[in-house]
Amino acid sequence: MEAKQLHQPASSHSPIYHAILQAGPRLKPLQQVHARIVITGLGRSRSLITKLLSFAYAATSPITYTRRLFLSIPEPDTFLFHSLITLTSKFNFPQESLLYYRRMILANISSTNYTFSAVIKSSADLRTFNTGETIHCHVLICGYGLDSYVQAALVSFYAKWGQLWIARKVFDKMPEKTVVAWNSMISGYEQNGFGKEAIALFYLMQDLGVKPDSTTFVSLLSACAQLGAVGLGCWVHEYIVRNCFDLNVVLGTALINMYSRCGNVSKAREVFDSVEEKNIVAWTAMISGYGMHGHGSQAIELFSEMRVLGPRPNNVTFVAILSACAHAGLVSEGRQIFASMRQEYGLEPSVEHQVCMVDMLGRAGHLNEAYQFIRDMVSKEPAPAVWTAMLGACKMHKDFDLGVEVAEHLLSIQPENPGHYVMLSNIYALAGRMDRVEKVRNIMIRNRLKKEVGYSTIDVDQKIYLFSMGDKSHPETNEIYLYLDELMSRCREAGYVPASESVMHEVEEEEKEHALRYHSEKLAIAFGLLKTSPGVAIRIVKNLRMCEDCHTAIKHISVVSNREINIRDRLRFHHFKDGSCSCQDYW
């Protein structure tokens, strides 16, 4: 007993050790204790400095201070390295974490599964792929290749890098797949835009009897949001309620986002109201939900409420609220909010906010003001995204001269972006300059630039079906096309006139109407109408923006089929009902 006490660091009983504990993770008090340590000549005590350092990281102290503390220790030991690496990883100092890892190797101290999982997380955070790969080698050499903690960290590392194939390989090799490993893989798919794969992996997890936890559902709900998988999304919500999961703010926000992106903004609001400790992310998600649906005044109302009794808005919040104003035509409100960013909150507007402003002014038809805004606000060369917003406004309001000027400028600064060529050619087509359309088309072919392929998805009975333009891969293709043809002729009888101006120029003239008729959203709608009962609303998610012709056609379809049709395109929602759209053609 006595011998044991002798081996314990004497300082753990010392008043100064208690003083460190009392200071806790607060920089100023820690520095005061540090001064005492130096004065009393204990500055070289490893255990005191180790404790001091761990609190310093928890207090997110300046790197210069923590580094100097570290350097004051003559011979750092295993315990010090291990605590430093795990702490820096946990408190998001990935650079420091890797630095200590290197120092540890130089000091000839070996890693454990604790340090490995921490340092792998750090290299994922830092986005240093080579370092991560090297550490993976170290893991294998040191014999931790089958440790479930280390493997889960590796899965998430590779997934963060978009190396899903390697992530999956590590995952598949795990002898014991913990729920964390499943979650890492599911979230990896979701964050790389593979919502379908994320959902498939969840079903596999279910089949194997692995119990999901709240993190599983957060990722799963994001996948549902991405795909518009409202059926599964609702099932998850019911499951959460039935199994008495705690509706914490992260899970709540995932639900809010899922409901808004799946078209049910009032349900999103219900969830929002029921979340107890709402933080800035939850508020922003809800504001963005209103914005996406064109409910600008509700977005502003919520934003005002937040200013009074919620957390401080951040840059993301301002993007969400300004975009809401843009999509609802609330120009003067948007101007005021933009001004308040700097005046009241000291936030410097960034490119995203400039884009929102140009978009807002441009949509509302204030093209000159939008152009002036770019000249006044943006000091150096404006970001391409700002010009893209300006170009969209020119196209919308058919200002060909300005549109061509902007498009040509965009092409000169970003010649590799196919989207700009598409816009330019569309503007030429609208102006009837078919010779120019042809020219742009040839440049695209010469430079092998391809337009992004459009697709639409629809959720029927908790299954997601994907359609692309002219798609014939579906087993019931014939039935779908026949039905669509019939539907379109009924629309024509009801007054619909197909337009061909918005067809992409790579399509040959004689195929134009054909192509328009089989745009992916129309195929998905036909399928939805065939597969669901009368009265059931059709919900579609499209990856690109809808063309003007589809927008008109779908208004007619909502009449002749007597159905509500909700489409989420790249930018926002369109709720079609009785021949009109919720965006009031303001898109």
Place this chain on the structure above:
DNA sequence: GTAGGGTTAG
């Protein structure tokens, strides 16, 4: 003592 999660313009 470890690993995994939610919001953002065009």
